[in-house]
Amino acid sequence: MSVTTVPIRPIKKGSLTKLWIGLALVLLVAGALAWVGTGKAICENGTNEMFLACNADNDGIIQTESGLQYKVLKPGEGASPTLTDTALVKYEGTTRDGNVFDQNEQTPMPVGGVVPGFSEALQLMQKGGEYRIWIPSELGYGEQSPGPDLPANSVLIFDVTLLDFISEEQMRALQQQMQQQGGLPGGPPPGQ
Structure with a gap:
């Protein structure tokens, strides 16, 4: 072999x-x-x-001492609303998974009458500004669930545009003016 x-x-x-x-x-x-x-x-x-x-x-994210996070999408101009002002805002609120739980094209809201994180964000904005905000659950609804579309302990994500705001004094003057005129235009006549 x-x-x-x-x-x-x-x-x-x-x-x-x-x-x-x-x-x-x-x-x-x-x-x-x-x-x-x-x-x-x-x-x-x-x-x-x-x-x-x-x-x-992430780029452009600012975190406040309270834990609120925001990103300026479009800066506004002028002064910012205070806790006693009433803001006119456009917003869309979503959860982390992208489900929309609330939205409005134009609604007045008292700056001090909303969840603490939203109130803090409004006080950072100027008229015409557009922000995206991330509200930790403890600055939002916490363990409370305001409705079926928003589970307890949710991080709230909002795209907010501050359309305008008026001071508490201006709001009182408008309310007095409307009372003197007999209510809202198109409303029922006084006494009914």
């Missing part, structure tokens, strides 16, 4: 090192991609605290 021998060429010097370095780089890149993907999943599906911590790291 005869065996034919085939000569095996020797491996070039450094080839094995290059192979190990290439394998290490592939494993490092795969690990980094897994870490980024896991981090994103934790941010999107984790607890409210995890979500808000990740959100705070």
Whole structure:
């Protein structure tokens, strides 16, 4: 029986090192991609605290001492409303999963008469400004659920436009003027 021998060429010097370095780089890149993907999943599906911590790291997000987060989409001009003012706003409120729980094209609201996070955000805005705000549950409704569309302990996300605002004194003057004129235009006649 005869065996034919085939000569095996020797491996070039450094080839094995290059192979190990290439394998290490592939494993490092795969690990980094897994870490980024896991981090994103934790941010999107984790607890409210995890979500808000990740959100705070995004570009343009400002976090106040209370934990309210906001991003200026369009700056406004002039003064900001105070706690006693009445603001005219356009808003859309969503939950973290994007479900709309409340919206309005134009509604007056007392700045001091809304959830603390919304009130704080309104006091940061100027007329014409558009903000996106993230309200932690403790600055929103907390453990209370205001309705079936909003579970308890929800982070509230609002896109808000401050259309205008008037002071408490101006509001009282308008109310007195309307009472003197007999009510709202188009309303029932006085005495009915």
